[in-house]
Amino acid sequence: MCPERNCPNCPGEENRAESPSKRRLLNVLLGGSVLAWLGSVLYPMAAFLLPPPSPAMRERSVMVGTVNEFANNSGTLFRLGTRPGILVRTDRGEFRAFIAICTHLDCTVQFKEDESVIWCACHNGKFNLQGMNISGPPPRPLDPLEVSVRGDEVHVSLPA
Amino acid sequence: MNQDGSTSIGRRLYRWLDERYHLNDLVAFLGSKDVPITRMSFFYYFGGITLFLFFVQVVTGILLLMYYVPSADEAYESVHYIMAKVPFGWLIRSIHMWSANLMILSAMIHLVSVFYMRAYRKPRELTWISGCMMLGLLLAFGFSGYLLPWNELAFFATRIGTEVVASIPLVGDWMAYVMRGGEDVSGTTLNRFFGLHVAVLPGVAALLVAFHLIAIQRQGMSKPTEWLNKPPEQRRRMPFFPNFLLRDLLLWFVVLNFLAALAVFFPAHLGEKADPFAPAPAGIKPEWYFLAQYQVLKWLPPTIGPFDGDSVGMLVMSLGMLAVVLLPFLDRTPEGGPRRLWLDLVATLALVILIIVTVLGHVLP
Numbered sequence A: 001m002c003p004e005r006n007c008p009n010c011p012g013e014e015n016r017a018e019s020p021s022k023r024r025l026l027n028v029l030l031g032g033s034v035l036a037w038l039g040s041v042l043y044p045m046a047a048f049l050l051p052p053p054s055p056a057m058r059e060r061s062v063m064v065g066t067v068n069e070f071a072n073n074s075g076t077l078f079r080l081g082t083r084p085g086i087l088v089r090t091d092r093g094e095f096r097a098f099i100a101i102c103t104h105l106d107c108t109v110q111f112k113e114d115e116s117v118i119w120c121a122c123h124n125g126k127f128n129l130q131g132m133n134i135s136g137p138p139p140r141p142l143d144p145l146e147v148s149v150r151g152d153e154v155h156v157s158l159p160a
Numbered sequence B: 001m002n003q004d005g006s007t008s009i010g011r012r013l014y015r016w017l018d019e020r021y022h023l024n025d026l027v028a029f030l031g032s033k034d035v036p037i038t039r040m041s042f043f044y045y046f047g048g049i050t051l052f053l054f055f056v057q058v059v060t061g062i063l064l065l066m067y068y069v070p071s072a073d074e075a076y077e078s079v080h081y082i083m084a085k086v087p088f089g090w091l092i093r094s095i096h097m098w099s100a101n102l103m104i105l106s107a108m109i110h111l112v113s114v115f116y117m118r119a120y121r122k123p124r125e126l127t128w129i130s131g132c133m134m135l136g137l138l139l140a141f142g143f144s145g146y147l148l149p150w151n152e153l154a155f156f157a158t159r160i161g162t163e164v165v166a167s168i169p170l171v172g173d174w175m176a177y178v179m180r181g182g183e184d185v186s187g188t189t190l191n192r193f194f195g196l197h198v199a200v201l202p203g204v205a206a207l208l209v210a211f212h213l214i215a216i217q218r219q220g221m222s223k224p225t226e227w228l229n230k231p232p233e234q235r236r237r238m239p240f241f242p243n244f245l246l247r248d249l250l251l252w253f254v255v256l257n258f259l260a261a262l263a264v265f266f267p268a269h270l271g272e273k274a275d276p277f278a279p280a281p282a283g284i285k286p287e288w289y290f291l292a293q294y295q296v297l298k299w300l301p302p303t304i305g306p307f308d309g310d311s312v313g314m315l316v317m318s319l320g321m322l323a324v325v326l327l328p329f330l331d332r333t334p335e336g337g338p339r340r341l342w343l344d345l346v347a348t349l350a351l352v353i354l355i356i357v358t359v360l361g362h363v364l365p
């Protein structure tokens, strides 16, 4: 067999005159269908990796305890839906509450009695009792929650 | 071995195999390979040690799989059971933990020595890149394996690690969501990390190891410049097979004993079970190989100019790593070419800083 493709001296299959534009069209069609095929294989796999959003209903409000359970200058972690919250009582007896997730990289914060701050152990981030980031890497204040004292019950809820 | 001296059964078996697979070619090939002897020759063993520790990980990992349960409710209990009840469970898990750490250390030593010997130069660019990828893979093994006992430290380490991923511009949030399998680190995350740790990463590692080894066999060992500069009669060398290989084996034996000693005297801890509603424990720190990043994250201010401090830090560190990976294309001198002194200076400086920051990460509160 003549090794040359489209050799002018040899008749045969390979030598049917192929116009370059026809060839290009075929290549585009072929390439396009390979891509579409790849997409139809990869898309379901990628979609499978994304879990459907969980319908876990977000509780909007919880009763954390009764007023006299919380000493002045103390902090308590509690659960609000799927997230942790922190209820602090200042040394003047006021209540404040925040989502207890550090705004730096998501660690759960705690109350530090000796300094009266909300402290994140992960990178030594600190927030004052207004929730403001006062030292370390956290870029934003803690997300605030609303506290209401009904009778002697302390309720905390997501801000409306 | 094929000519004489072996038992007749061994010989017959060899001949049977040789007839089918042409082993003679292979033996001749191995016999002709040799290893240059230089002042740095000792460092040639670290690649082999890393490989050996990888085998140790595969074996101990398979053993741990017999009892480990990958679920948020039972993972901690199953590891506790391994440590407390299963005969030698504490030993197997401790060896797995120690071997992981030593493997990362020896891979790092290997990388650094390959750098100083300039063994990454043309034609070994892809061998270097595959090696860098494997080091990245080892860190991914470490990160994913760390979560599996589902203890407090691991839980927060994973939260931080995935949140760092989320700080990558544009795709970060999506990547963190996929890694966590949801908004937050949960049992789903544990399942994903488990699958990654025992199936995906080992599969990829096997391919990369195979490529790395075949490339080395195919191209032979790199000859250091100082060795090539000697007159030919002073270039000392050692046959790879069996001289070098036997030394390898002997060293592996030593490493295994060392591992056992570490495992016995410093067994792995388990800590407290993870509780998403407990605060991050005081004194929480990552494994030593992530200490430098951790310390940098602590130092970074919340914002740098208009950007997030973390994102800028991540970007700078990623660029540094990229420079390491692309080193063969930055230093394009071919094998045996002159050393660029500035490269040694920059790399040594970077290395010293990395070590200092790691130590600071360990000692600073």
Ligand code: FES
Pocket (backbone or CB within 6 Å): A102, A103, A104, A105, A106, A107, A120, A121, A122, A123, A124, A125, A136, A137, A138
């Ligand atoms: S996660 Fe709180 S300071 Fe970094």
